[in-house]
Amino acid sequence: KAGVTQTPRYLIKTRGQQVTLSCSPISGHRSVSWYQQTPGQGLQFLFEYFSETQRNKGNFPGRFSGRQFSNSRSEMNVSTLELGDSALYLCASSLAASSYEQYFGPGTRLTVT
Amino acid sequence: GDSVTQMEGPVTLSEEAFLTINCTYTATGYPSLFWYVQYPGEGLQLLLKATKADDKGSNKGFEATYRKETTSFHLEKGSVQVSDSAVYFCALSDLETSGGSYIPTFGRGTSLIVHP
Numbered sequence: 001k002a003g004v005t006q007t008p009r010y011l012i013k014t015r016g017q018q019v020t021l022s023c024s025p026i027s028g029h030r031s032v033s034w035y036q037q038t039p040g041q042g043l044q045f046l047f048e049y050f051s052e053t054q055r056n057k058g059n060f061p062g063r064f065s066g067r068q069f070s071n072s073r074s075e076m077n078v079s080t081l082e083l084g085d086s087a088l089y090l091c092a093s094s095l096a097a098s099s100y101e102q103y104f105g106p107g108t109r110l111t112v113t
Numbered sequence: 114g115d116s117v118t119q120m121e122g123p124v125t126l127s128e129e130a131f132l133t134i135n136c137t138y139t140a141t142g143y144p145s146l147f148w149y150v151q152y153p154g155e156g157l158q159l160l161l162k163a164t165k166a167d168d169k170g171s172n173k174g175f176e177a178t179y180r181k182e183t184t185s186f187h188l189e190k191g192s193v194q195v196s197d198s199a200v201y202f203c204a205l206s207d208l209e210t211s212g213g214s215y216i217p218t219f220g221r222g223t224s225l226i227v228h229p
Contacts, residue, residue, distance in 0.1 A: 004156065043157075043202065043219040056214045090156060098215040100147060100206065104156030 002027065004093050004105035012111045018079040021108045025072050025093030031055075032074040033102060034066060037088040046089075049074050050097035078110075086112045115140045115210075117203050119220035126193055126227050134188040134223045136177075136203035144205040146170075146179055146186040147217070151200045160188075160201070198227045 005024045013019050025032050034046040045058040049068035066076040072093075078085055088109050092102035120135040138144065148160040148170070161170030166181035177188045186203060203220040 042221045045216055045218075048214075048216075056211070056216050058216070092156070098213065100145070100162060100215050100217070101159060102157075104151075104158065106154065106156050 004091055004103055006089075006091050006105040006108050008108060009106065010109045010111075012113060013081050014113055015081055015083060017081050018077060019081060019110060020075050020077045021089055021091075021110070023074045023076075023091030023093075023105060025074070025091075026103055029093035029095055029103070030072050031094045031097050031099065032068055032072065033092045033094075034074070034076050035090040035092065036060075037090060037107070038084075038086070043090070046076065048098070055097055081112045083112050086110060115144065115205060115207055115218045117205055117218055117220035119201075119203050119223050122200075122222070122224035124223060124225050126225070128195055128227055128229050129192045130227075132188070132190040132193045132197075132225065134201055134203075134225070136186045136188065136220060138184050138186065138203075138205050140184075140205060140207050140210075142207040142209040144207040146177070147204045147206070148175070148177055148186070148188050149202040149204060149219075151202065151222070153199070157202065193225070193227045195227045195229055198225055200224050 031050045033048040037043045047057045068074045088107040090107045092104045094102045116139045145164045147162045149157040150160045161172040163170040163179035169178045200222045204217045
């Protein structure tokens with residue numbers, strides 16, 4: 001069974017631009033969670049989607065948003081990029097909502113210049 | 114708010130040495146506790162968990178016991194291998210205060226390097 005895939009793996013953007021990251025969950029998984037990992041703040045929960053609905057949201061500004069499609073694939077968008085948004089963005093999928101049995105993808109490394 | 118504190122790394126050991134990675138937490142409620150592992154170039158994966166006091170989670174030779182009195186969840190392994198080299202994350206989720214949702218709070222991670 002294929003694992004969680006994230007595209008692109010690496011991305012360089014300029015301050016003020018916006019970016020969209022994509023995550024394809026394991027087949028059959030309906031929940032997708034997103035995390036931000038930085039050296040300064042560590043690993044932080046962004047939000048979770050289940051059956052196309054956002055279930056939970058972490059403490060991030062409204063510039064961070066996401067959505068989930070009917071095939072469970074998810075995208076997250078960051079608008080008006082700031083230097084501090086440079087991070088590894090991880091996606092994780094699970095069968096059920098709010099499950100600790102999450103399977104993580106390798107991440108997208110975003111660099112904002 | 115909730116928080117998790119892990120020992121600073123890297124932890125460097127020789128093969129077959131005993132491993133302890135310390136983890137302590139602060140939570141307003143009664144959280145579930147987890148250890149995740151991130152091997153080089155891969156995503157995180159759940160290593161073990163414990164949901165109540167005195168529970169012992171175990172997997173792949175690793176163990177951790179939920180100690181409510183000391184608010185700790187230290188990770189141990191009796192004999193490490195080179196293949197255990199990875200970054201280890203301690204995490205908690207307080208289902209009571211999050212309305213039954215799994216919203217994890219992670220520690221900063223501890224890098225483990227095992228030499229042959």
